[in-house]
Amino acid sequence: MKSQITIKKIQDLLIKGLQTVYVNDDTSRRMWWASLEVIQKDFLSKNYKQGGIWVASPLPAFNDKKFLNQLHGWLWSPEGFPYFQNENAGFLPVNNTDKIKKDFELVSNYKVLNLCQEDGYEPFLMIITPNFQCILSIAGEKDKKILLMKCDEESLKLSIELMHAKLNQENYEEGVKFRNAINNLGNLNINNQFEQLFWPILSAKLASIAPNRNIQNSVKNDEKKVQITEAKLLRAISHEVRTPLATIRTLISSTLKKYKMDESMKNRLIQIDNECNEQIDRFGLIFNAAELVSNEVTSLNNLAKINLAEIFKKLSPLWNKQLNRRGISLKIDIPNQLPQILSDSEKLELMLSGLIDKNTRGLKEGSTLILELRPAGQKLKLELKIQKLERNQKEILKKDIGSDIGPVLNWNPQTGSLQLSQNATQKLLASLGGHVTKRRDTGLTVFFPISDSK
Structure with a gap:
């Protein structure tokens, strides 16, 4: 042989x-x-x-x-x-x-x-x-x-x-x-x-x-140019991915309205539509990160007062549906009358969905994702925790064994998982007013600035 x-x-x-x-x-x-x-x-x-x-x-x-x-x-x-x-x-x-x-x-x-x-x-x-x-x-x-x-x-x-x-x-x-x-x-x-x-x-x-004046500046400028070039290429790819997926969703919507079909065929089309929508959101997030790395947008621009609790209530049915398909439960813990934060509502919704996807990849069926919002001084604290259902104990998130490919993406060749790199995640959250910390015991914590009460 x-x-x-x-x-x-x-x-x-x-x-x-x-x-x-x-x-x-x-x-x-x-x-x-x-x-x-x-x-x-x-x-x-x-x-x-x-x-x-x-x-x-x-x-x-x-x-x-x-x-x-x-x-x-x-x-x-x-x-x-x-x-x-x-x-x-x-x-x-x-x-x-x-x-x-x-x-x-x-x-x-x-x-x-x-x-x-x-x-x-x-x-x-x-x-x-x-x-x-x-x-x-x-x-x-x-x-x-x-x-x-x-x-x-x-x-x-x-x-x-x-x-x-x-x-x-x-x-x-x-x-x-x-x-x-x-x-x-x-x-x-x-x-x-x-x-x-x-x-x-x-x-x-x-x-x-790079300029000849200083070797260190040379290396830094060189690396920055490479990052910007890679980010611009990634932006173009993200666009080319989302456009055909959007067309497929349009065709599915038209087909569901125009033709009669049995329930199994209808459910298959709905499943394809859901998958397309998730991929559009994932690559939309990648596009935003690449846009930030290539300096096409300025950090902390267009930040306004938003109600984070309302965003959670709006998106929780979608998150529940996505996680339930993988056998994962969602628990949201939000007290009443939380203060508003400063962020970009549209981009933050995409970012939150991306964080949930990133932190539940590879979880076993029966796990629970807990989203918890709490005031923390002049900030609002968001915690993402993973809990094993059967033992009711916090599960330590698996260490990301993927490798960064360029300034935006992290790819795990063993699973084929393509996600934002930790650096890109931190930069994107920073542009939305957030500060992220990752701890071994609780998974992920993000702090958002509370808006003025005026």
Whole structure:
């Protein structure tokens, strides 16, 4: 029986015998984004029109639509990233039909396959065109990474054959398409000068990212630019996720009103509608956090007096329904006549739903979520507690074993759970007037400022 071909195995073979300098995770990320910009701007832009193929993991590496539209691709993406699935592409709700067609062609020009744990989660990109070819990847252990760039004939041949074998193992039909696409390119013109040009251009790019006055300022400014770039990309993705889901909800609503159907079919459509609505809210929250990180909004803007207890009463039926589907109970403990707080009502509603989702992920059936509001001096204290139903004891929340991917998201590869990072959660709550603390025994505590009684 043949051994399984994984992306990590391909990376390991390419790095074998390579002598290089190791860098930490943050530096490798900066090098990766700078390398992508150099490759697209200085090399691929001159060679993509003849057609070609690309293979990437765990995200599409291109930021220009013309490359995605012109080149055929294969993307290995984690199951936690469903927004890359092609079936959503035809539901983009825009008025211009030509743009719908163009966007559909953009998304459907690459095949999405499931990334397994054995593949690893380090970025990988292979580009093959008649006159330009390269393999780019980050490899190594935590804070001991290297930027891998290969363009020699031996490495290209090895990677093409292994990718073909991987596709054959996982999806034979796509393996045939991949081999046909490679054959259609004919004899490849290996550009031996590319490597000699790439590294000096990349060095110049990295050197120009930050001012020369101070090394520490250089690093901080560089990291901030990377964060803003990633946040803007995430905002765009969040928008593209929510729009087709909103269209699906509209179609479901229309179908339920227009057609008669049996109860089981009706319940299925309602369940799909509920799931779509939850995902719209989740990505709306991600959009708000990305907007804040990219400095598109100012902290503490548009804060007004609101009644937090009323918000809880308004949203508790929805929270109850969502938690009951997972076998989790909700208990709300709110005394009468609580003071008003200063916050943004619309965004706070989204944030509260996000906190409940984030802090109940992975809970066993039979658990209880307790939401408690209490005055605390000049602040109003919100506590989220988890309680085991059978023993009536507080359950220590499981430590988040996920890892931050960029400035906004935290992703757990074992469960596929995609949530706001702790840092993004704190920043978003701060912009809404809140201050968050997480304690081992009680889960989560948020303090909101009480508005003036005038």
